[in-house]
Amino acid sequence: MAALPRVVAQAGLLDNAAVQFAYGGPVLFPAIVWALWKSWRLGRRDERFAFLALAGWPMLLVVAVASLLGAAQGNWPAPAYLSGVVALAAFWPRRIGPPALVSGLALSSLALILVMLAPRMPPWLRWDELYGWREVTAEMERRADALAAPRGLLFLGKHYNQASYFGYNTRGRWPVTTGRVSMFSFWTPPDRFAGWQGIAAVDARDGIGELREDCRHLVPLPDYGVAFPGGGGRRFLIFHCLEYRGTPRAP
Numbered sequence: 374m375a376a377l378p379r380v381v382a383q384a385g386l387l388d389n390a391a392v393q394f395a396y397g398g399p400v401l402f403p404a405i406v407w408a409l410w411k412s413w414r415l416g417r418r419d420e421r422f423a424f425l426a427l428a429g430w431p432m433l434l435v436v437a438v439a440s441l442l443g444a445a446q447g448n449w450p451a452p453a454y455l456s457g458v459v460a461l462a463a464f465w466p467r468r469i470g471p472p473a474l475v476s477g478l479a480l481s482s483l484a485l486i487l488v489m490l491a492p493r494m495p496p497w498l499r500w501d502e503l504y505g506w507r508e509v510t511a512e513m514e515r516r517a518d519a520l521a522a523p524r525g526l527l528f529l530g531k532h533y534n535q536a537s538y539f540g541y542n543t544r545g546r547w548p549v550t551t552g553r554v555s556m557f558s559f560w561t562p563p564d565r566f567a568g569w570q571g572i573a574a575v576d577a578r579d580g581i582g583e584l585r586e587d588c589r590h591l592v593p594l595p596d597y598g599v600a601f602p603g604g605g606g607r608r609f610l611i612f613h614c615l616e617y618r619g620t621p622r623a624p
Contacts, residue, residue: 389440392447395484397454398477404469405457409433412460422463428456493602505599505607506535510542512597513572513611517547520570520613527566529573529614531584533557539574550620552587558623571614576607589616 393402409429416423432453439445491504510528517526527548530536533555540549550557550566573584577596585591592613600606 385443386437386440389445389447393450395480398473398480400469400473400476405461408460408464409457411464425456425460429453506538507542508599509574509597509609510539513574516594517572525569527569527571529571529587531575531582554621554624558621561620563622564619566617567619569617571617573612573614574609577610587618588614
């Protein structure tokens with residue numbers, strides 16, 4: 374049992390590294406890391422390369438440590454790519470150009486095809502996290518229209534990504550936020566929505582979790598199911614939030 378946390382940490386690091394290969398490609402991502410490593414070596418004599426190395430390596434190392442702690446997301450190393458591509462341009466080996474281009478285009482095309490086909494894939498194969506939010510947001514809008522909210526009504530996500538789905542699909546018709554510290558904490562003044570009513574939806578598999586702390590009282594509403602063309606679907610728990618406690622202050 375003592376080895377379990379270490380195994381989980383290693384899995385997080387490997388998972389994040391695999392995502393970088395998917396983003397950058399099997400040729401381009403290693404080439405960027407190589408270019409930053411070479412910049413570090415040359416930076417002792419040339420401050421231009423020292424700048425590129427110091428703009429890239431700290432971010433990669435921070436993300437690596439966060440991955441070991443299970444806290445990193447796949448897009449976090451993106452700032453390091455800015456200096457990485459500049460360094461790679463300085464050392465560009467012509468022989469990697471064609472394979473980098475072909476592999477990058479192949480991965481991008483495959484990803485687009487999989488995203489389009491995901492709802493029609495067998496349930497055990499598809500990544501259904503992206504699907505169902507448009508339908509449940511429309512259902513939340515129908516229920517919101519039926520509520521009389523004297524102070525205002527907002528859409529509430531358990532986490533920032535769910536709130537983002539609601540914001541995208543409502544096209545700005547309703548205010549959207551989350552009770553967790555996130556980018557919404559920077560966009561919304563503290564207590565801007567405190568006391569408002571809200572409509573919240575969560576995947577039934579995830580449960581309510583922290584959402585219980587965001588409102589004085591959560592009133593369960595009828596569940597809502599979304600069926601996928603390829604079979605299966607998702608069930609959402611929907612709640613009426615009474616007296617939202619407010620978006621947390623940005624750190």
